[in-house]
Amino acid sequence: MHLLIESIGFGVASGAVLSLGAVGFTLQFGISNLLNVTYGALMSLGAFLGLFLLGHGLNIWLAMVLGGLMIGASSVAFSRGLISPLTRRGLRPFSLVIVSVSAGIVLEYLIVVVAGPATQSYGNLSGATLRFWDFTLTSSQVIILVIAVALMLGLHLLLTRTQLGRAMRATSSNRTLAQSCGIATSRVSDLAWLISGTFCGMAGIALAITTESFDFTLGSLFLIPMIAAAVLGGVGQPYGAMVGGLVVGIATEVSAAYWSPAYESVIAFAILILMLLVRPRGLFGSGSARRLLA
Amino acid sequence: MTGLEFYGVVLLVYLGTDLLAAWGLNLEFGVTGVANLAYIVVIAAGAYTYAVLTLGPDTSFGGFQQYVAGLHLPFALAVVAAAVVGAVVGVVIGVTGLKRIRQDYQAMVMLVISLMAATVVGADTGFLGGQSGLSLIPNPFSGLSAGVGDWAYVGMVAFACVVGYLVMRRFTGGPMGRALRAVRDDEHAAAAMGVSVVKMRLLSQAVGGAFGGVSGALLVAFIGGWSPGAWAYVETLALLTAIIVGGLGNDFGVSLGTFVITVLLLQGVQFLPEIRAHTGLTEALGWIVLGSLTIAFLAVRPQGVFRERRPRYHISDPAADEGGGAGTAMTPPV
Numbered sequence: 001m002h003l004l005i006e007s008i009g010f011g012v013a014s015g016a017v018l019s020l021g022a023v024g025f026t027l028q029f030g031i032s033n034l035l036n037v038t039y040g041a042l043m044s045l046g047a048f049l050g051l052f053l054l055g056h057g058l059n060i061w062l063a064m065v066l067g068g069l070m071i072g073a074s075s076v077a078f079s080r081g082l083i084s085p086l087t088r089r090g091l092r093p094f095s096l097v098i099v100s101v102s103a104g105i106v107l108e109y110l111i112v113v114v115a116g117p118a119t120q121s122y123g124n125l126s127g128a129t130l131r132f133w134d135f136t137l138t139s140s141q142v143i144i145l146v147i148a149v150a151l152m153l154g155l156h157l158l159l160t161r162t163q164l165g166r167a168m169r170a171t172s173s174n175r176t177l178a179q180s181c182g183i184a185t186s187r188v189s190d191l192a193w194l195i196s197g198t199f200c201g202m203a204g205i206a207l208a209i210t211t212e213s214f215d216f217t218l219g220s221l222f223l224i225p226m227i228a229a230a231v232l233g234g235v236g237q238p239y240g241a242m243v244g245g246l247v248v249g250i251a252t253e254v255s256a257a258y259w260s261p262a263y264e265s266v267i268a269f270a271i272l273i274l275m276l277l278v279r280p281r282g283l284f285g286s287g288s289a290r291r292l293l294a
Numbered sequence: 295m296t297g298l299e300f301y302g303v304v305l306l307v308y309l310g311t312d313l314l315a316a317w318g319l320n321l322e323f324g325v326t327g328v329a330n331l332a333y334i335v336v337i338a339a340g341a342y343t344y345a346v347l348t349l350g351p352d353t354s355f356g357g358f359q360q361y362v363a364g365l366h367l368p369f370a371l372a373v374v375a376a377a378v379v380g381a382v383v384g385v386v387i388g389v390t391g392l393k394r395i396r397q398d399y400q401a402m403v404m405l406v407i408s409l410m411a412a413t414v415v416g417a418d419t420g421f422l423g424g425q426s427g428l429s430l431i432p433n434p435f436s437g438l439s440a441g442v443g444d445w446a447y448v449g450m451v452a453f454a455c456v457v458g459y460l461v462m463r464r465f466t467g468g469p470m471g472r473a474l475r476a477v478r479d480d481e482h483a484a485a486a487m488g489v490s491v492v493k494m495r496l497l498s499q500a501v502g503g504a505f506g507g508v509s510g511a512l513l514v515a516f517i518g519g520w521s522p523g524a525w526a527y528v529e530t531l532a533l534l535t536a537i538i539v540g541g542l543g544n545d546f547g548v549s550l551g552t553f554v555i556t557v558l559l560l561q562g563v564q565f566l567p568e569i570r571a572h573t574g575l576t577e578a579l580g581w582i583v584l585g586s587l588t589i590a591f592l593a594v595r596p597q598g599v600f601r602e603r604r605p606r607y608h609i610s611d612p613a614a615d616e617g618g619g620a621g622t623a624m625t626p627p628v
Contacts (some may be wrong), residue, residue: 118572262418269409
């Protein structure tokens with residue numbers, strides 16, 4: 001019982017980071033209808049940018065915000081420079097996935113060219129270990145949890161209370177109709193990419209904080225659990241992604257505790273495959289047929 | 295045997311095995327339109343099958359590696375077994391692709407299958423040697439002297455390629471090729487004409503898987519070792535780039551693309567001198583060029599350098615004949 005509660009605690013901590021990444025991923029999918037596999041490489045880039053900023057004496061949490069914003073800007077450049085032109089050319093979704101996988105590979109190996117393939121580390125940022133009830137968490141994990149919750153709350157307020165948020169939801173739901181209503185969809189897209197890219201970068205840095213060491217494959221390692229979380233919650237549904245992140249995080253940690261740590265990623269893989277094959281619109285998906293058609 | 299000679303031997307063996315793999319993937323993706331991003335798994339299946347059927351029981355050599363089976367089958371039998379296992383694994387993977395979901399979701403499923411296979415095999419130390427893999431895999435020509443044995447291996451790979459090419463032509467040409475392409479271009483029309491879409495797709499996965507299995511077996515018998523690091527998901531990307539650049543569905547184009555990408559680009563760069571203090575630079579550059587090539591070709595020329603040649607049928611009438619020959623290709627699926 002103690003093991004279960006403890007692993008649930010770990011699951012919530014890792015789930016918070018997964019949620020952060022999954023929300024960004026699902027925002028990008030909602031706005032562009034693209035399974036953006038480059039997301040993983042962008043997370044790695046974020047982690048390395050964080051390392052760079054940390055090395056210049058910046059406080060880690062400031063580095064997280066700044067690094068996140070830099071990745072946000074990179075995401076806008078990525079969408080404007082690569083995705084939009086290719087979509088305009090009429091590339092099918094499948095080819096775009098291959099393009100995003102290739103772009104991810106190019107980006108990851110560019111990181112190797114600049115920073116080398118060796119593993120890096122942020123050093124020991126864990127802080128004090130906190131124990132309450134049966135949970136054991138480090139203070140940095142708690143801070144990340146708080147940041148993730150705050151960001152998702154902020155996103156919720158943005159989406160529901162602001163005009164921009166309404167425009168984003170409209171564009172995500174039906175782009176043409178949104179354009180007919182006078183919404184500047186290209187600018188809304190840019191902002192959506194900026195926000196989701198920021199989430200991506202911050203998730204990458206959060207991952208680097210919580211793992212002892214990382215290399216250029218950091219993002220790719222955690223990308224699949226994040227996609228699993230996003231698909232579980234329903235692609236394009238930020239709230240679903242939040243819940244999905246928690247579910248995947250807890251499932252992973254509990255299975256690692258009771259089964260074997262080596263297989264923990266298999267749980268995320270299995271969730272993703274099952275969801276894609278059995279219920280692609282996810283648990284909370286709107287079921288709009290447009291997304292599911294080949 | 296000089297270093298340069300051995301370099302040549304290595305490149306030729308890699309070329310041969312990569313050609314077999316590319317032909318298999320071309321059959322699945324280029325001709326039949328099956329988005330198999332998990333192709334490397336059938337290559338790995340073939341390699342592991344060959345390994346566990348020729349290594350002998352895992353208690354030998356001091357028992358430093360653990361795996362299932364462990365027989366001492368002769369070379370040819372082990373290669374055939376690898377082909378069969380490759381075909382079976384290919385069909386199993388293909389079954390997951392039968393569900394009619396968006397093509398990019400399908401691609402995602404295949405990608406995840408590839409990752410899952412690598413994780414599971416890497417995690418279970420008793421199944422196939424875990425993360426460290428298997429080594430000391432016997433080379434069938436190990437009895438011969440070094441120089442002769444290596445060139446004999448090249449000869450055998452060349453023989454396998456000739457046989458493979460003939461088998462592939464059997465599938466990509468003629469009525470079978472037309473049926474497969476019909477499934478790729480328009481499933482409903484193909485079904486209406488009486489072509490069983492499911493059967494064709496699974497058949498292409500089986501044959502493609504057999505090609506992959508043989509490729510893996512031949513590769514592993516030469517290298518002598520195999521581990522999950524050798525079959526990461528990016529390897530499928532390398533093959534995919536080769537066939538996209540060369541020309542999907544065009545046998546010659548695919549062969550040329552394989553030569554350029556996998557031999558010149560990926561293998562050749564590894565023999566360039568390492569720039570000091572920058573380990574892994576040349577390999578990284580190779581992958582960067584590869585990824586950029588894929589993006590460039592998909593954006594600008596998805597048919598590849600050599601377009602698929604589709605026969606155009608016309609009634610030959612000397613008066614009105616403007617000259618026939620290979621017609622223009624229909625727009626390929628990419």
